[in-house]
Amino acid sequence: MSAPLPGSLPVTAPPATTLQVEVSKRLDTADRHFALDIGFSSTSRRIALFGPSGAGKTLTLRAIAGLLRPDRGRIVLGERTLFDVAAGVDVRPQQRRVAYLFQDYALFPHLTVAQNVAFGLARGWRNPPRGKSHDDAERWIDAFGLREVRGHYPAEISGGQKQRVALARALATRPDIVLLDEPFSALDPALRARMRAELRALQTSLEVPMLVISHDPDDVAALADHVMEIRDGRIYAPAA
């Protein structure tokens, strides 16, 4: 982080939010049969699901975000039930207040950095304007040192800047939790260490809980207190 985060940043979450996930889902395609059967509960603000690719980590994140509908189970975040088959609850992704940092960041290529950051703050059918945007968005642009590139398009900025834009965009919507899907896999090793340190610093300055999935032990060591190992669609062992 080029500048320390100001204390007035618009992210607050009640302390010790409990994330409770009990979901199962069968996925059958022509060449792959996969059964996801995940159950865990955590009160930590720094959670990690650790495991090899293909273990079901991304599927779990997508289920929490509402982008994948489990066959059975329930997902509860703090006081709010996001998903419960038995009770017929399936909160739409738009209403879950769950932020998702995609592996390749999924920045909107047709919008500038500032428009990307303000994207979730603009309601309705029109994108945020190119010029001055929402105050919250401007604060995040400053907090992540993106002032100089605020008018640039995603194709014109570096990998580290892309990640900052994605984080700023996610945090600007004041989520109750941030899900991070292999946050550093798109970066080269040198940059990876730096961005990891940045994210770690961010965790200490923000109240919002973060759930990281990664296959990299260094990520898990730096970014999580509560680490769970996931293998073949199941929580394998609650590692320390």
Add this chain to the structure above:
Amino acid sequence: MESVWVPLALSLKVAGWATAINAVLGVAAAVALSRWRSPLRDLVDAVLTLPLVLPPTVLGYYLLVLVGRRGVFGEWLSSLGIELVFTWQGAVLAATIVAFPLVLKSARAAIEGVDPQLEHAARVLGVSETGIVFRVTLPLAVRGIAAGVLLAFARALGEFGATLMVAGNLPGRTQTLSVAIYEAVQAGDDDTANLLVLVTSLTCVLLLVIAGRLVPSTRQAVR
């Protein structure tokens, strides 16, 4: 000379209206078909694509059966004061239906080519499904859509069969370029025919060049 510009102007007017209508309906249908999860989807898609493969005369016949004076909706349309047979509006209807699949196909391919991850990202950021269409999907598909719209314009400009069946061949009122060419050839008026053919060909080449420039660019970084 006057005999050249009148049908050209009429053709441009008819093709312009047909294209404007298709730009709205074709894109809307493409969005609906790309979002709709139903076994009926392929059937609806096939029916909407039918004008691409059916002979225009068959389409013209269907239109007469539907909107002709003694057609299924003929009386109802007359009571509303809408007259489609032997009018330029009828030519617009014919051109619209013939060119519709070109917008639908291009728009649907472009819309389904948009990275679903970006739509998911918008969803998680709290933007409504309609908002996603207008803020993410359509802006990213705009080049493919524009190429389809241009193709539809070119197709509407050259429409002959269905137009002749529905709108007829009334000089100055429903006689479009391609119909005028047919008449000039029939009448042995080679000078007029040559000029009309040249104007039509040049217009279509120009449109194809523009359409071709739009399509490959969709694979590059889009702004």
